[in-house]
Amino acid sequence: MSGLSLVNVCKTYKNGQNAVKDFNLEIKDREFLILVGPSGCGKSTTLRMIAGLEEISSGELWIDGCLMNMTSPQSRDLSMVFQSYALYPHFTVYQNMAFGLKVHKVPREEIDRRVREAAEILHISHLLDRKPYALSGGQKQRVAIGSVIVRQPKAYLMDEPLSNLDAKLRTQMRVELSKLHKELGATIIYVTHDQVEAMTLGTRIVVMNQGEIQQAASPADIYQNPVNKFVAGFIGSPSMNFIPVWVERKEERICLEFNNQRLFVNHICASKLLEGGYLGKRVCLGIRPEDFHEAGKKEQTLILQVDIKEVLGSEILLHGLIGRAEVCARLMPGIKTEAGESLPVSVDMDRIKLFDMDTDRNILYI
Numbered sequence: 001m002s003g004l005s006l007v008n009v010c011k012t013y014k015n016g017q018n019a020v021k022d023f024n025l026e027i028k029d030r031e032f033l034i035l036v037g038p039s040g041c042g043k044s045t046t047l048r049m050i051a052g053l054e055e056i057s058s059g060e061l062w063i064d065g066c067l068m069n070m071t072s073p074q075s076r077d078l079s080m081v082f083q084s085y086a087l088y089p090h091f092t093v094y095q096n097m098a099f100g101l102k103v104h105k106v107p108r109e110e111i112d113r114r115v116r117e118a119a120e121i122l123h124i125s126h127l128l129d130r131k132p133y134a135l136s137g138g139q140k141q142r143v144a145i146g147s148v149i150v151r152q153p154k155a156y157l158m159d160e161p162l163s164n165l166d167a168k169l170r171t172q173m174r175v176e177l178s179k180l181h182k183e184l185g186a187t188i189i190y191v192t193h194d195q196v197e198a199m200t201l202g203t204r205i206v207v208m209n210q211g212e213i214q215q216a217a218s219p220a221d222i223y224q225n226p227v228n229k230f231v232a233g234f235i236g237s238p239s240m241n242f243i244p245v246w247v248e249r250k251e252e253r254i255c256l257e258f259n260n261q262r263l264f265v266n267h268i269c270a271s272k273l274l275e276g277g278y279l280g281k282r283v284c285l286g287i288r289p290e291d292f293h294e295a296g297k298k299e300q301t302l303i304l305q306v307d308i309k310e311v312l313g314s315e316i317l318l319h320g321l322i323g324r325a326e327v328c329a330r331l332m333p334g335i336k337t338e339a340g341e342s343l344p345v346s347v348d349m350d351r352i353k354l355f356d357m358d359t360d361r362n363i364l365y366i
C-alpha cells in the first residue's frame with residue numbers, strides 16, 4: 001500500500017450526533033497507527049468510515065491515490081478485526097482461517113499455504129484441527145487475527161481487539177502484535193482507549209477528543225511534548241499532576257507560586273512566560289509523577305503531605321497534597337516516609353509543562 005489519507009472527513013449520524021469533525025490525516029505505508037481517546041470520542045466511527053461500514057458525511061477518503069468514498073467495503077481491500085471476535089463454532093481453526101479465502105475463490109493450495117504461514121506466525125499451528133470450544137480466550141483471539149492475516153489486505157483495521165482479554169493475556173498479545181507488525185511489514189490502523197496499548201504498539205499515535213484530532217505524533221513526542229492539557233492528562237499513568245499557579249517575578253527571576261510554595265523556572269520557561277504576557281497571571285503547572293524526587297540539600301523544595309503510600313515493588317507511589325493541590329509522586333523504593341508524614345520533594349524543572357488557563361494550550365509546546 002502506498003498510503004491512505006483522510007481529508008476534511010466529517011461524520012454526522014442521522015440523530016444529529018456530530019461524531020467526527022474535520023478529520024485530516026495521512027497514513028503511510030507500514031505505519032502502526034493508533035487512534036486513542038476516551039470512550040465516545042469517535043475512534044470506531046473513524047475506523048468504520050475507512051472500512052466502508054459507515055458512510056462518510058463529508059470529506060474524502062483516498063487509498064493508493066484513488067477516491068474511495070463510494071467504494072464498497074469488499075472492494076477496499078482492507079481487513080477488520082473487531083472487539084468481539086466471532087468464530088464459526090462448527091468449523092475447525094483451519095476452516096475458520098480459510099473461510100474468507102474460500103469465499104473469494106482463492107485456489108486450494110494457495111489457501112493452504114497462507115493458513116499455515118499465518119498459523120506459524122501466530123504460534124497456533126498445533127491448534128489447526130481444534131474447534132473453537134477447545135480454545136482459550138487468547139487462542140481464539142489469535143485465530144480471529146489469523147483469519148484476517150491470511151487475506152493479505154492493503155491495511156489491517158483493528159477496533160479494540162484485546163479489550164476482552166484479561167490483563168496478562170493482553171500484555172502477551174501486545175508483544176505478539178508488535179512482532180506481527182514487523183514480520184508482516186503491514187499497515188495497521190488500531191483503535192484503543194487504553195493509553196498503555198497506544199504507547200507500546202504505535203509508531204504514531206493520534207489522540208482524539210470529542211470527534212477531533214488533538215495531536216498526531218510519535219509516542220515519545222506525545223508524552224514529552226503534548227500540544228495541550230487534554231493530551232498531557234490522557235497519556236501517562238498515573239496521570240500528569242495539574243496545579244494552578246501564579247507567575248511572579250522574585251529576586252530578579254521568574255517563579256511559580258501557589259499556597260506559600262514557590263518554584264523558580266528555567267530560562268526557557270521564563271522567556272516563554274514573559275513572551276506570552278503571563279507575568280502576574282495564573283497558569284496551570286503540569287508535573288508528571290516521575291518528575292518528583294526526594295529533595296537534595298541544594299534544591300528548591302515543595303512539601304508533600306502524604307495521604308496514601310502505595311508500595312509497588314519497583315517503585316513507590318505517594319498520593320497527597322502540595323499546598324491545596326492533590327498530587328501523585330512516583331519515587332524510588334526505599335523512601336521511609338509513611339502516610340500522615342510530610343516529605344520535601346524537588347521537581348525536575350526541565351520537564352515541567354505549563355498550560356494556558358483559558359485555552360489549555362501547552363505554553364512550552366515546540
Ligand SMILES: Nc1ncnc2c1ncn2[C@@H]1O[C@H](COP(=O)(O)OP(=O)(O)O)[C@@H](O)[C@H]1O
Nearest residue numbers: 013015017019038039040041042043044045046
Ligand atoms: N449509529 C450511531 N448512531 C448515532 N450515534 C452514534 C452511532 N454510533 C456512534 N454514535 C455516537 O457517536 C459518538 C462516537 O462514537 P464512537 O465512534 O463509537 O466512539 P468511540 O469508538 O471513540 O468510543 C458517540 O457519541 C456515540 O454515541
Ligand SMILES: [Mg+2]
Nearest residue numbers: 043044045159
Ligand atoms: Mg469504539
